[in-house]
Amino acid sequence: MRAVVVNEFGPVASHTVESIADPEPGEGEVLIENHAIGINFPDALMLQGKYQKRPEQPFVPGRDCAGIVKAVGAGVSGFKPGDRVVAQVFKGAFAELVPAPEKRCFALPKSVPFDDAAAMITVFNTAWVAVDIRAGVKAGDTVMITGAAGGVGTAATQLCKARGATVIAAVSSDEKGKLAKDNGADFLVDTNAADADTLKTHLKAQISAATGAPEGRGCDVVIDMVGGDMFEASLRVLRFAGKLVIVGFAGGAIPTAKANYLLYNNLSVMGAPLDIHFDMAYGEMARGANSWIALAADGKLRANIWARYPLGEFAAAFDELTGRKVLGKVVIDPRA
Ligand SMILES: NC(=O)c1ccc[n+]([C@@H]2O[C@H](COP(=O)([O-])OP(=O)(O)OC[C@H]3O[C@@H](n4cnc5c(N)ncnc54)[C@H](OP(=O)(O)O)[C@@H]3O)[C@@H](O)[C@H]2O)c1
Numbered sequence: 106m107r108a109v110v111v112n113e114f115g116p117v118a119s120h121t122v123e124s125i126a127d128p129e130p131g132e133g134e135v136l137i138e139n140h141a142i143g144i145n146f147p148d149a150l151m152l153q154g155k156y157q158k159r160p161e162q163p164f165v166p167g168r169d170c171a172g173i174v175k176a177v178g179a180g181v182s183g184f185k186p187g188d189r190v191v192a193q194v195f196k197g198a199f200a201e202l203v204p205a206p207e208k209r210c211f212a213l214p215k216s217v218p219f220d221d222a223a224a225m226i227t228v229f230n231t232a233w234v235a236v237d238i239r240a241g242v243k244a245g246d247t248v249m250i251t252g253a254a255g256g257v258g259t260a261a262t263q264l265c266k267a268r269g270a271t272v273i274a275a276v277s278s279d280e281k282g283k284l285a286k287d288n289g290a291d292f293l294v295d296t297n298a299a300d301a302d303t304l305k306t307h308l309k310a311q312i313s314a315a316t317g318a319p320e321g322r323g324c325d326v327v328i329d330m331v332g333g334d335m336f337e338a339s340l341r342v343l344r345f346a347g348k349l350v351i352v353g354f355a356g357g358a359i360p361t362a363k364a365n366y367l368l369y370n371n372l373s374v375m376g377a378p379l380d381i382h383f384d385m386a387y388g389e390m391a392r393g394a395n396s397w398i399a400l401a402a403d404g405k406l407r408a409n410i411w412a413r414y415p416l417g418e419f420a421a422a423f424d425e426l427t428g429r430k431v432l433g434k435v436v437i438d439p440r441a
């Protein structure tokens with residue numbers, strides 16, 4: 106089969122598509138004939154050896170795929186050859202055939218196209234962890250979402266709207282703002298600022314205006330994809346008992362929160378790690394995945410696919426993603 110292979114960690118473009126032996130499904134695994142791959146910011150980190158967990162090399166990277174079950178290994182009871190599935194694996198998705206643990210596969214209704222499902226799985230699972238499991242967003246909450254026109258941002262916006270929250274999308278351009286609005290955002294805030302201090306005052310003033318000038322009520326929840334200066338500015342837009350949920354550091358810098366600021370302002374800061382939830386809270390993850398898949402099957406969620414690339418051009422797809430150009434999601438066709 107054809108697959109992207111990481112022989113040695115390095116820049117995304119240093120890896121190539123190779124012809125390697127077809128994998129067999131191991132015990133408890135489903136072998137998927139892959140029809141669509143979703144790419145995510147963490148995949149870019151994984152290819153470069155910058156992800157927190159690093160598989161032994163050589164390996165096939167990639168976490169999101171959707172396709173048809175080709176074979177099942179011993180002990181698999183939930184799937185059979187011919188079933189449509191979407192899967193989120195730790196590695197192996199950038200290939201024509203993907204061996205996936207049964208627990209990482211979910212039945213996919215016919216009404217959800219493979220490329221939509223592959224584009225949605227990591228970002229909606231992450232949004233489920235951040236919005237529902239960690240923040241517990243409920244009707245009437247005001248939620249600011251940073252990186253709101255990205256993959257997790259658009260998914261989190263849709264889940265917050267489905268819970269009845271007001272969403273304020275923090276974005277860096279008008280076209281990203283339009284996508285955030287198309288996904289249900291009620292208000293937009295502009296994140297362009299010359300330095301960290303200007304960002305703090307600029308963001309606070311905009312949130313004040315959005316949530317009720319002149320004093321401004323502030324946000325109940327911030328879901329932060331960006332980190333760095335954005336994280337620090339985001340702490341300042343929270344109201345009494347506000348929660349900041351850390352999803353990632355797309356901006357590249359890992360920030361620090363001052364404990365006295367959290368104490369004086371009665372704030373909570375919490376992480377929303379996706380993978381560990383599969384290990385520690387599988388029931389909740391399966392419930393979340395099946396709930397967004399059902400909403401997608403009813404046409405109630407958007408996949409926001411912005412571009413499609415053939416497998417051989419995966420590096421160009423990542424250039425768009427890490428270059429901050431993508432509006433929504435990019436998918437790769439493993440068969441093209
Ligand atoms: N917690 C988890 O388990 C988990 C799971 C999946 C992803 N993540 C993390 O969540 C974050 C978002 O992932 P994603 O897949 O949604 O990414 P994405 O689609 O690339 O979106 C990231 C957004 O962040 C903003 N951004 C700000 N500075 C940036 C920079 N220097 N480079 C790139 N983007 C920048 C961009 O919006 P603006 O241009 O509007 O600022 C962009 O739309 C990443 O840090 C990722 O590693 C975490």
